[in-house]
Amino acid sequence: MQNVQSFVAGEWVDPGESAREIANAVTGKIFARAGNNGFDTSGMLEFARAKGGAALRAMTFHDRAKMLKALALYLNENKQHLYDVSFASGATQKDHLIDIDGGIGTLFVYASKGRRELPASQVLIDGELEQLGREGVFQGQHIYTPLKGVAVHINAFNFPVWGMLEKLAPGLLAGVPCVVKPATVTSYITEACVRLIAKSDILPEGALQLVAGGLGNTLELLNCQDVVTFTGSAETALLLRNTPNLLENSVRFTAEQDSLNASILGEDATPGTLEFDLFIKEATREITVKAGQKCTAIRRIIAPENLVEPVIEALSNKLIETSVGDPQAEGVRMGALVSTEQKQDVLSKISQLEAEAEIVYGDQGALEIIGEGVEHGAFVAPTLLHCANPDQSMLVHEVEAFGPVSTVMGYRDRQHAIELANKGQGSLVASLITHDAEIARDVTLGIAAFHGRVYINDRVSMSESTGHGSPMPHMVHGGPGRAGGGEEQGGIRGVKHFMQRTAVQGSPDMLSAITGKWVPGSGTIKKPAHPFTQRFHELEIGQTLRTEKRTVTLDDIEHFAEFTGDTFYAHMDDAAAKRNPFFPGRVAHGYLLISFAAGLFVEPNEGPVLANTGLDNLRFQKPVPAGDEISVELTVKQKTPRNNEYGEVRWHVKLVNQDDDTLAEYELLTMVAI
Ligand code: NAP
8 A cells, every 4th residue: 555645844744544545547446545644734835935935036037947957857767657657547658648748848848938038037027118207217117026935736636747747837937836736536646756856856945845635724824925726626616716815815826627628610621621530530539538537628529510410420430449448458548537436427427418418429338448457447438429409508518527528519600609619608728620711710709708728720730730638838728717717837928927016116227226137228337348359247237338420421321222222212212202201301221220330339350249149129210311420329238148158148229310319229139158
């Protein structure tokens, strides 16, 4: 008998006397126990806040991103152990790819996005500067800083690894420690993963704690700096979000619940088209992968009325090939549900659905189960229902049978398909299989408000499409209403859920000091050395070069026009330029000015500046007629280390004329040797 332990305040804690027993989903044999541990919940939260939080906040986003990458690499090397442990939950090797490899993949994505999209500092800037007064001496900037609390992640049974890692990655990247509470029935898999993480010594002490079993009074001890992220049933979410302490202290609570996800077959996707086959393939996969125990699985298959029969026939022909049994036995495509309780729940939900729909495929009595000693396993035959009257039916849009079960229903026209999809009252994902862009637009605009994700697939995208049921770390996961109203992931959006957004107001100098990014109008530093002769670590934020002046002549403009071929009338024809509301007469090309600017500020000799990698936010503010004198102010705005050899320097470039009027402004990106 395995004791599933919790990992609290740096110690592994055994389950208590009356712990819950856990059975092997395939054989029905009890093999582990978890829960009812007697540990100090306030000590656990204090440990996270004092140790983990402090250590994480001392790191920059880039340090944390590197930590996530190291963790991803480590888990990737050790994943075989997690595969071995996971078979007892009824999952097949293919299912492990979603849970285990999917979880590790999420860590990799956050590690990479953290390095590429977040600054090498502790403050995340949100949006542009806001000038709040006429002179610009009082400005505003929104910033994000990490919450000074704990993230309590409560997870569903079906993704014991992905469920933990997809929440851990954005939370740790934000700088917030966590307590993970997996569903008890698969807590032994999460425990195996946490043991690996603890052994790796990659995370700071207190950054990750594990509670296998109940949370005790943890939710009653949380405050406004803490976050609860919940994944599971709508029923439990409702119960937990009503915890008085969470409501009294406005503790953030996000929920990812069940939902009645739909897949719509476009009118154009008739049998014989690539899209029809694709639809059948996606639907079959969603019914059978993880034995249908996926929050994103397709529960409602919405097809044109005249295609309902062919859809049922094609799906039945695919489902018949789905061999069910011990996930480790040869030839098995679909494993068991997680427990016999779950099996009973699914069978009872099928009975409920039968009040409004008839079973057209799937006979529980005739299910052949492959493997030895599987008589007491939690196996359920893939089941397809047909609802002939989806307008009058309620249950098919409400009851989630969390297993290999889906209901086919017909639609009369596009509007009807939209109405049926939205009858689920909010879901995580809806898919649409069509090769017709007009259908895609109409349906998407009709259903988007009810769905967290709309997945469109056709012959063009199918070779790279990631699947109806797979949340991608780059894209938001969650949905309105029935789906919980929460949002996770979505790249850096997910990191912000663990941070506080604050509107900071003050002078440019104050904002520069707080954000670590030079704000126009704040002090500058002048050094004798040309900034292009200085290495990355020698350059200082605010360091400025003011160049010599250069007069723009008509010859320059004509030479540039002929040389480049840009003979646009505003540069060539004085009368035509004057008729244009923007120009006083012939003016210099904007690109000529930028080229002159480079000519004024570069230091030509080989030096630490390695490359110019781009321009951002270029604006031409005032036209420049021949005779104007231009000069440039070049200021170090932001520095971002990229690797051991070089870092990115973002320069603020301002072109002015002889009267100090701003002609153009932009940000120049260069790579500078460390
Ligand atoms: P569940 O019964 O609602 O349990 C979810 C989690 O809540 C488990 O960790 C459970 O722990 C915990 N929990 C239950 N009662 C609690 C309480 N009183 N206090 C604190 N924690 C409590 O859901 P499930 O059966 O594990 O998962 C299946 C459901 O999750 C399905 O409906 C599915 O659609 C949904 N789901 C949604 C998503 C999504 O991303 N939207 C993903 C996966 C699954 P114990 O196990 O210890 O009771």
